[in-house]
Amino acid sequence: MSHTTNADSRPRKIDALYESVTQQIINHLKEGVPTWTRPWVVSKRNGIGIVPANAISARPYSGANILILWIARELCGYPSNGWLTYQQC
DSSP states (O other): OOOOBOTTSOBOHHHHHHHHHHHHHHHHHHTOOOSOOOOSOOOOBTTBOSSOEETTTOOBOOTHHHHHHHHHHHHHTOSOSEEOOTTTO
């Protein structure tokens, strides 16, 4: 997959992020698809469930952010789908 570059031919950070997410999805597909099971617990703490959401407002993230945050949670072993912005921290 080629990277879109800026004026001085360096890959843009967003392209690298999308490449990383794509590679993680491909790796999971290569591992095989097991019989489907629900891998999450159906419970909400502070309004946060399976879809990543802001930990303060409980507003769910959308679009590619959902995949990016799901993968980050899995890779880092975070116990929650609640996220904060830099300023909220």
